[in-house]
Amino acid sequence: xxxxxxxxxxxxxxxxxxxxxxxxxxxxxxxxxxxxxxxxxxxxxxxxxxxxxxxxxxxxxxxxxxxxxxxxxxxxxxxxxxxxxxxxxxxxxxxxxxxxxxxxxxxxxxxxxxxxxxxxxxxxxxxxxxxxxxxxxxxxxxxxxxxxxxxxxxxxxxxxxxxxxxxxxxxxxxxxxxxxxxxxxxxxxxxxxxxxxxxxxxxxxxxxxxxxxxxxxxxxxxxxxxxxxxxxxxxxxxxxxxxxxxxxxxxxxxxxxxxxxxxxxxxxxxxxxxxxxxxxxxxxxxxxxxxxxxxxxxxxxxxxxxxxxxxxxxxxxxxxxxxxxxxxxxxxxxxxxxxxxxxxxxxxxxxxxxxxxxxxxxx
Amino acid sequence: xxxxxxxxxxxxxxxxxxxxxxxxxxxxxxxxxxxxxxxxxxxxxxxxxxxxxxxxxxxxxxxxxxxxxxxxxxxxxxxxxxxxxxxxxxxxxxxxxxxxxxxxxxxxxxxxxxxxxxxxxxxxxxxxxxxxxxxxxxxxxxxxxxxxxxxxxxxxxxxxxxxxxxxxxxxxxxxxxxxxxxxxxxxxxxxxxxxxxxxxxxxxxxxxxxxxxxxxxxxxxxxxxxxxxxxxxxxxxxxxxxxxxxxxxxxxxxxxxxxxxxxxxxxxxxxxxxxxxxxxxxxxxxxxxxxxxxxxxxxxxxxxxxxxxxxxxxxxxxxxxxxxxxxxxxxxxxxxxxxxxxxxxxxxxxxxxxxxxxxxxxx
Numbered sequence: 001x002x003x004x005x006x007x008x009x010x011x012x013x014x015x016x017x018x019x020x021x022x023x024x025x026x027x028x029x030x031x032x033x034x035x036x037x038x039x040x041x042x043x044x045x046x047x048x049x050x051x052x053x054x055x056x057x058x059x060x061x062x063x064x065x066x067x068x069x070x071x072x073x074x075x076x077x078x079x080x081x082x083x084x085x086x087x088x089x090x091x092x093x094x095x096x097x098x099x100x101x102x103x104x105x106x107x108x109x110x111x112x113x114x115x116x117x118x119x120x121x122x123x124x125x126x127x128x129x130x131x132x133x134x135x136x137x138x139x140x141x142x143x144x145x146x147x148x149x150x151x152x153x154x155x156x157x158x159x160x161x162x163x164x165x166x167x168x169x170x171x172x173x174x175x176x177x178x179x180x181x182x183x184x185x186x187x188x189x190x191x192x193x194x195x196x197x198x199x200x201x202x203x204x205x206x207x208x209x210x211x212x213x214x215x216x217x218x219x220x221x222x223x224x225x226x227x228x229x230x231x232x233x234x235x236x237x238x239x240x241x242x243x244x245x246x247x248x249x250x251x252x253x254x255x256x257x258x259x260x261x262x263x264x265x266x267x268x269x270x271x272x273x274x275x276x277x278x279x280x281x282x283x284x285x286x287x288x289x290x291x292x293x294x295x296x297x298x299x300x301x302x303x304x305x306x307x308x309x310x311x312x313x314x315x316x317x318x319x320x321x322x323x324x325x326x327x328x329x330x331x332x333x334x335x336x337x338x339x340x341x342x343x344x345x346x347x348x349x350x351x352x353x354x355x356x357x358x359x360x361x362x363x
Numbered sequence: 364x365x366x367x368x369x370x371x372x373x374x375x376x377x378x379x380x381x382x383x384x385x386x387x388x389x390x391x392x393x394x395x396x397x398x399x400x401x402x403x404x405x406x407x408x409x410x411x412x413x414x415x416x417x418x419x420x421x422x423x424x425x426x427x428x429x430x431x432x433x434x435x436x437x438x439x440x441x442x443x444x445x446x447x448x449x450x451x452x453x454x455x456x457x458x459x460x461x462x463x464x465x466x467x468x469x470x471x472x473x474x475x476x477x478x479x480x481x482x483x484x485x486x487x488x489x490x491x492x493x494x495x496x497x498x499x500x501x502x503x504x505x506x507x508x509x510x511x512x513x514x515x516x517x518x519x520x521x522x523x524x525x526x527x528x529x530x531x532x533x534x535x536x537x538x539x540x541x542x543x544x545x546x547x548x549x550x551x552x553x554x555x556x557x558x559x560x561x562x563x564x565x566x567x568x569x570x571x572x573x574x575x576x577x578x579x580x581x582x583x584x585x586x587x588x589x590x591x592x593x594x595x596x597x598x599x600x601x602x603x604x605x606x607x608x609x610x611x612x613x614x615x616x617x618x619x620x621x622x623x624x625x626x627x628x629x630x631x632x633x634x635x636x637x638x639x640x641x642x643x644x645x646x647x648x649x650x651x652x653x654x655x656x657x658x659x660x661x662x663x664x665x666x667x668x669x670x671x672x673x674x675x676x677x678x679x680x681x682x683x684x685x686x687x688x689x690x691x692x693x694x695x696x697x698x699x700x701x702x703x704x705x706x707x708x709x710x711x712x713x714x715x716x717x718x719x720x721x722x723x724x725x726x
Contacts, residue, residue, distance in 0.1 A: 081444060081474035082649035111444035114475050114645055139617070152667055154676040159667055167605075169612050177612060179605035185598050204598045211673030228592055228599045235548050235567045236591045240599075242530075242542035242682035245667065249532050249540060253659050254502070256651045261666040282477055286445035288619045296616050303624040304515055304522055304608065310574030313517040319605035 005336030007360040013051055013335060014039050016345065016357035020054065023352035024062045025069040030094040034058065037093040037124040040131075042335045045326030046180075048189045049125045051337070055344045057122050058091065059352065066272040067091060067121050073098070076118075076256070081106055083115035084255060089273035092123030096142075100129040100279045104136050107281035114280045116255030119273040122146075126166035127180030127323075133168055133281045134176050137290045140168040141280040145251045148263055150184045151224035153233060153241040156211025158224050158265060162187055163247035168320075170284075171297040178320030183244035184225040191217045191225075204230025204237075251276035334360045368699030370723040376414055376698060377402045379708065379720035383417065386715035387425045388432040393457040397421065400456040400487040403494075405698045408689035409543075411552045412488045415704045418711050420485050421454065426714070429635040430454060430484050436461070439481075439619070444469055446478035447618060452636035455486030459505075463492040463642045467499050470644035477643045479618030482636040485509075489529035490543030490686075496531055496644045497539050500653045503531040504643040508614045511626055513547045514587035516596060516604040519574025521587050521628060525550055526610035531683075533647075534660040541683030546607035547588040554580045554588075567593025567600075614639035697723045 017035035022028055042050030061067045071090035075083065083102055087095040099115050106113035123129070126142045133140025146161030162182040169177040186205050194201055195217035206220030207213055213231045214220050228240025252259045257276030264271055284293050304318050330336075337345075342359070349356035380398035385391055405413030424430045434453035438446065446465055450458040462478050469476035486492070489505045496503025509524030529543040549568050557564055558580035569583030570576055576594045577583050591603025615622045620639030627634055647656050667681050693699075700708075705722070712719035 077650060079474045079649050082646075084650045110473065111442045112475055112477050112643075114649075116650055139613075151673070152670060152679045152681075154672055155667075155670045155679040156673040157670040159670050167609055169609075169616075177605075177608065179602075179609060181599070181602040181605060185592070202597050204593075207673065211671070228602055229548070230567075230593075230598060234565050235593060235598075236544070236603075238680075238682065239542075239544040239591055242540075242544060245540065245663075245681060246530055246532075246542060248663065249660065250502075253532075253656060253663060254645075254647065254650050256655070256659075259659060259663050261663060282617075283445070284617065286442050286477075287440060287447045287479055287617050292619070293616060296619075296622060297612065300608075300611065300616060300622050300624060304518075307515060307518045307520040307522050308574070309517055310514070310519045310570065316515045316518040317601075318515075318608060319601065 003339045006339055006342040007334040007336045008357055009334050009360060010039055010043060010330065012357045013042065016349070016354070017051060017054055019354040020059055020348050020352045021069070023354050024059055026062070026091065027070070030091060033094040033097050034091055037097065037128050040128045041125045042337070043327045043330045044125070044127070044323035045330070046125055046323070047338065047341070048187065051345060052341045053122070055348045059348050061121070061272075063351070068272075073117070081110045081113045083113070085115065085117045087117050087120035087273070089119055089121065092121045092275060092277065095120055096123040096129050096277055096279070097132070099277070100132050100140070100142065100281075103279045104133055104138060104140075104281045107138055107283050108136065111286040112280070112282045115278070116251065116257075117277040118252070118255040118257030120275045120277055121272065122275060123277055125180060126164045127168065127178055129279060130166040130168035130180070131176070131178060134170045137170055137284050139282040139284065142166045143247045143250055143278040145248045145260065145276050148260060148265060149188055149225050150227060150244060151207055151211065153227055153237040156207060156209070156224065160227070160241070160244040160248065160260060162225065163244040165243065165247060169297060170294060171301055172294045175298060175301065176320060177297065177301060177318060178323065183228055183240050183247060185228050185230055185240065186225065188221070188225065191220050195221065204235065207231065247278070250278040254278070366702045369702060369705040370697040370699045371720055372697050372723060373402055373406060373693065375720045376405065379712070379717070380414060380417055382717040383422055383711050383715045384432070386717050387422055389425070389454065390433070393454060396457040396460050397454055400460065400491050403491045404488045405700070406690045406693045407488070407490070407686040408693070409488055409686070410701065410704070411550065414700070414708060416485070418707045422711050422715065424484070424635075436480070444473045444476045446476070448478065448480045450480050450483035450636070452482055452484065455484045455638060455640065458483055459486040459492050459640055459642070460495070462640070463495050463503070463505065463644075466642045467496055467501060467503075467644045470501055470646050471499065474649040475643070475645045478641070479614065479620075480640040481615070481618040481620030483638045483640055484635065485638060486640055488543060489527045490531065490541055492642060493529040493531035493543070494539070494541060497533045500533060500647050502645040502647065505529045506610045506614055506641040508611045508623065508639050511623060511628060512551055512588050513590060513607060514570055514574065516590055516600040519570060519572070519587065523590070523604070523607040523611065523623060525588065526607040528606065528610060532660060533657060534664055535657045536661075538661055538664065539683060540660065540664060540681060541686065546591055546603050546610060548591050548593055548603065549588065551584070551588060554583050558584065567598065570594065610641070613641040617641070
């Protein structure tokens, strides 16, 4: 997209998302939580998981009766260190937020804790939930399964989602390691962009409907994404496949949710309540003093960043560096949205009969 | 290697490993634990981490005074759900085995538990420790850091080990998901084999000393391995880099051990007590009934295995399938070792003045 981005104040976007969701019968607390998670995604520069999805993933799905805006999650099983939650087809973000906070409280009491959420819906970026642990001096972990988009290594059926894992670990002075990664080589969005631009895919991104590796974006979109590591086992595709399956096991099998074989064989998550999540938190001071831990982690991150770049690279980035940089920029200068996304927000405003967000005036 | 393999009964190899270690002053309990872990590796077909390493990684290092055969680990910090252990430069396998068992006991009491081990040595395959959780109906996790062999994404310095993660999850009737994966695209052994055979590397395996991708095995061995996902970020190399760093954080930073910047800048782990490990266990019945969990997991694994293979593949394998197949073969027909490995066992027998293992007579 070469069209100029439309810039918004993050608070303006937040208020708009909340207004729109309240208009489709989401209560104010939950609407604000969704706005917070979508906003965190846009602030960190992960546009695909931010307000870009407000219309089709959340507002439309509520209006069409797929997601229950008034559902309240239930605790199915609970111990001092564990929590199995049934989201009862609620929006994924508020349930995810509350469940991660409960996981953190349990870890604060017990040292570590693990939680699952079944029968939920799309929860946005996994990294948001893992990062909730940072200010509590804990290690945060989150994962989710997702609709069928990827094939197993050596296979050609759609048997896996992009199933991300996120890990957040606090260093000194607000610095942190934040890894938030799909277990496929790339997300579907990369194929869509390549198709739009008429550019070939990279090897290792996708297979066609017959299971052969393809560089044709259209063929890849009719085929399947490949697990991290790419086609076959030569470059470790079986490792990405294993990690993707692991996510389905920790989220759906452990949580008693909908496993991927029971999801519709489609490239789009349309059925309600088929998404499952996983959360964990570990108290750092159960192992060593937090200040010493953070000092060591800062030194480790610093040495990585200061190590020699390879040709063509200005420096080495560790997980979360680029996102933190974008967040600083966006807090200063506003969040720039693709005009297509800005237009979808205008449509949401019309559908829900609320005031659209006001862009920052061009300077 | 095309030379014919030398076959041994697994029990004969086990007894030999124990004899040799006892001869270099390891106590019988610990010697048997090392033999068990090395044996598990050979049984599962992971020859690189089995008795192939007995001579140079364990016997020689004890004889040269690097590893303390009589050291006993100490508990540094402990709660109902956590355990920080100092291995005091002991052999990694017995400390790892005991620490994972203690982690499992804590999880049995508390629901989940996490442990670290600092100042340890090479502990063999990560999968062995994760798999100890299987018979207790738990999810087992293990990781270790390792000597500098890999470069960060966008970098060219040796800043990471192959840092594996292993996850073991029980299904019905002894079936299981067992993912045991280095976080580099390949291990160094793949480069050694390519050099021996005069074959080029695959793209994404290694960089040369200047940080450029190379297909030359010799140049790669003077350069660095690449993280899972390969060169640059196009195929997700930053994800593998993030996972490798995560291992260093969970093992060394959380455990208060030796972080990679403090390791010698070499491609070989030679310094004693610089390896750190991580263990975790999660009780399945904290979330749902074990029988229902296993039935679902068996169905999930079954659907993956039964899904359509891509051209050139007979079927889809899930993590641990090939290793379990090899274990069945090896238990039936014995473990076949490369003649080079068999010769190293003969050398160990000479050095330690114990009886060498007797091969199975050729039929």
